[in-house]
Amino acid sequence: MNTSPENRRSPSPGEQNAEISPKTTPSAQACGERWAQESQKRHEWIAVAAYFKAEKRGFAPNHDWDDWFEAELDYVKRQVEDYLIILEEDGETTLIGLQRLAYSIGVEHPENIHSKTDLIQAIQCACQLLPCFRIGVEDLCSQFNDCQWRSECKKMIAVWKRYG
Template sequence: MNTSPENRRLPLPIEPNDEISPKATPSAQACGERWAEESQKRHEWIAVAAYFKAEKRGFVPNHDWEDWFEAELDYAKRQVQDYLILLEEDGEVTLVGLQRLAFSIGVEHPDQIHSKTDLIQAIQCACQLLPCFRIDAEDPCSQFNDCQWRAECKKMIADWKRYG
């Protein structure tokens, strides 16, 4: 079996509107297996990306951790970007979709976060961004024009003003 970095597959993007019905909830063992599989895919993707970063640098020693952390950040940003692209086509942000995204990028215990705002802020932190989501209902994102979450932030604020 050829396991060179060039032949490894990248993980599939997270579906933004994936929902789990109560009847379809897997057993604890299945959840553990799913977690292990997701973690392995994430680890492999990051390892391959770190390898290519090192190769690009000419394998200069003592930069292993730097390459690894940059690859982790690249992975998280890619997952968020893929999620938001799918969201543009599929519609509304769901709690389960955000929890799955957060889980895929390494946010600890996203299943215990039950607020979309808190999840998005945790995702922003994992991507080493200022957790600016929904910090000001009157002036959203005035300082952060390049924020990936700007459109979603504006939608939520519009809903608050409309219904709240």
């Protein structure tokens, strides 16, 4: 067996979990593997986007982190945009759908958030927006005319007014 550093590889998070917990259920292991794949895909997307941002600037030094953070924010906004496009076709916001979106953009422990409003506000924070979703019954938030969540907010406020 060749154990030179070039041929060694780190175990994936799924493999590490399997080593730590031998009684891991197949579904839990599959979730861990899916998380690892999604995390790797996210990391690769951000790395490529950050590279192109640096290239656009002519690879000027000392902007690595700026490029990375800007690419991360682009990724988050793109995920939200894609979710809202799908939502437009499907018609209804679901708690599970919001939890999945929140998870995919890096919101910590979205499975512990059981309110659509709280999830959307956490997603808004991840997008570096004011978490204004459903902040008032009387008016819509007037701070963001181009807010991605505006139509969902309108729907929920309409329900409040109808039944409130």
